[in-house]
Amino acid sequence: MDEDTKSTKKPQFPAHPLLCSLKPPSVGALFMDPKPPSPTPHVLIFPCPAQGHVNSMLKLTELLLTGGLHITFFISAKDHHRLTRYTTAHSHFNTNPGFRFHVIHGLYEGPMDTGEKLTIILDSLSKVTTPLLRNMLLDSPVACLIADGILGFTLDAAEGTGVPVFFFRTISACAFWAYFCIPDLITSGDLPFHGTDLDKQIVGVKGMEGFLRLRDLPSFCRSDVNDEMLQRIASITRRTQDSHALILNTFDELEGPILSEIRKYCPNIYTIGPLHAHLKSRSTSKSTSSNNLFEEDKTCIGWLDQQAPKSVLYVSFGSITTITREQLIEFWHGLVNSGKRFLWVIREDLLLDHGDDNKVPSELKDVTRERGYIVGWAPQEDVLAHPAVGGFLTHNGWNSTLESIVEGVPMVSWPFFADQQTNSRYVDVVWKLGLDMKDTCDRTIIVRMIKEVMDVKNEEFTKSTHRMAKLAKECVSKDGSSYSNLDRLIEDIKTMNVRSPL
Ligand code: UDP
Numbered sequence: 001m002d003e004d005t006k007s008t009k010k011p012q013f014p015a016h017p018l019l020c021s022l023k024p025p026s027v028g029a030l031f032m033d034p035k036p037p038s039p040t041p042h043v044l045i046f047p048c049p050a051q052g053h054v055n056s057m058l059k060l061t062e063l064l065l066t067g068g069l070h071i072t073f074f075i076s077a078k079d080h081h082r083l084t085r086y087t088t089a090h091s092h093f094n095t096n097p098g099f100r101f102h103v104i105h106g107l108y109e110g111p112m113d114t115g116e117k118l119t120i121i122l123d124s125l126s127k128v129t130t131p132l133l134r135n136m137l138l139d140s141p142v143a144c145l146i147a148d149g150i151l152g153f154t155l156d157a158a159e160g161t162g163v164p165v166f167f168f169r170t171i172s173a174c175a176f177w178a179y180f181c182i183p184d185l186i187t188s189g190d191l192p193f194h195g196t197d198l199d200k201q202i203v204g205v206k207g208m209e210g211f212l213r214l215r216d217l218p219s220f221c222r223s224d225v226n227d228e229m230l231q232r233i234a235s236i237t238r239r240t241q242d243s244h245a246l247i248l249n250t251f252d253e254l255e256g257p258i259l260s261e262i263r264k265y266c267p268n269i270y271t272i273g274p275l276h277a278h279l280k281s282r283s284t285s286k287s288t289s290s291n292n293l294f295e296e297d298k299t300c301i302g303w304l305d306q307q308a309p310k311s312v313l314y315v316s317f318g319s320i321t322t323i324t325r326e327q328l329i330e331f332w333h334g335l336v337n338s339g340k341r342f343l344w345v346i347r348e349d350l351l352l353d354h355g356d357d358n359k360v361p362s363e364l365k366d367v368t369r370e371r372g373y374i375v376g377w378a379p380q381e382d383v384l385a386h387p388a389v390g391g392f393l394t395h396n397g398w399n400s401t402l403e404s405i406v407e408g409v410p411m412v413s414w415p416f417f418a419d420q421q422t423n424s425r426y427v428d429v430v431w432k433l434g435l436d437m438k439d440t441c442d443r444t445i446i447v448r449m450i451k452e453v454m455d456v457k458n459e460e461f462t463k464s465t466h467r468m469a470k471l472a473k474e475c476v477s478k479d480g481s482s483y484s485n486l487d488r489l490i491e492d493i494k495t496m497n498v499r500s501p502l
Helices: 027-031 051-066 077-086 089-094 115-139 153-158 173-180 182-188 228-242 252-263 275-282 299-305 325-338 362-371 380-385 398-407 420-430 443-456 458-475 481-494
Strands: 042-046 070-076 099-104 144-148 165-169 245-248 269-271 312-316 341-345 372-375 389-394 411-413 434-436
Touching (some): 051 070, 089 099, 173 182, 182 228, 275 398, 299 341, 312 380, 362 372, 380 398, 389 398, 398 458, 411 420, 443 458
Parallel strands (some): 070 099, 144 165
16 A cells, blocks of 8 residues: 555645655655645644544544545554554545545554553654654644644644644543643652552542542552653643643533633633544544454444343453453453353453463353353444443543443443543542442452442433433534534634745
């Protein structure tokens, strides 16, 4: 496949060679385009190369395309290859003449399930793309850059170019706010964390007094205060104040009080989520694409079709989480002992130690054949929308959390890292959409929580999950809060002064 993944249709915006590919421009290309700039605003979108980030920023892209903007989407070679292989994203996006992928080579491509590995990917991104990005911003009539808010170096790359940088954070407002408050927690002495009492109450995060414990802070807060990832995420989050505006995949009715706190520091916020529901609400196209970087096993939908309404627990820990074999067995016992039917996503790289499969007791495998179904990757949005699904055992990645909220599915939360620790606390005590099981992996607790969510307290949970699902759907319908905010974002981009290339 050609790296410049444009369709055969001629783009309607000026094509700086760097916007097309990293290949050196041909002589023809250098002399090709003396036309005046197109009046259609051209936006660069730059996600961190990870499933949850690429997924939500592609959804943002589609929404901006429906508003008539032109988009160049930065994507790592690895993610581009996976999207092309496992989805129809390529043909789906390329039907729009105002869209192109810009493929980035030479990045670190290993796993990112720890803070250390995340710092490696961030360093690699900064090194490879800063000069490239700067040249683009200087040489092309770009209306604005919408960068993943954890890519702080994009602000440096844009410095002095006159191109506004919007930060898009793929996390919840509550997790963003917890990150934002880290410097204050260090000043107040709440961090670094000494001792073993993870239940200690934290009062330094405004709006979360009374229910936030140390264990609910983003996982990086459990490290030494000099830990590189902790320092980096805290300072990048503070740098949001230097960006033009902040775009969040959330909605006012879900996170209003915390959004008010954030607005005191970052007044220009666009809350336009849940993006996947927003896209469905606006889309007029019959063509859709999953944006998945893993191969979906759609046979699980056929299996769900045979199950009774609300009888199945869906189990998935997203794209990054890793677990030990011991934890796998504990979950497996919990699922089997709960007596529930279950659909379980076991990614090929979920397990940290690829030991002997014979260690899985045969009775677990037998029961799984009777009442369970295991896939390597599921079409999750369709699964959560399926009438047979009555509960979700989740790591509370933000996309998964929003997808569950929109479908009104109650959750049992087992956060793995980063923002997920804060999300799961909100799911439990603030939104009352499920139970937080963080920091334990014990079969008896797993059984108890599954039964509470799907049986014992199901009526209670159904009330709150249905209420929130209704609010989520309303906010992305015409005149809803997220709907109006997206209109405002598109209008604001359209009225931006695009300066001529320097
Ligand atoms: N997902 C999926 N199938 C799976 C597991 C996950 O389609 O089997 C999707 C899910 O719908 C979500 C994304 O992958 O949109 C995971 O993002 P999230 O923010 O929940 O977690 P992360 O992978 O970043 O930890």
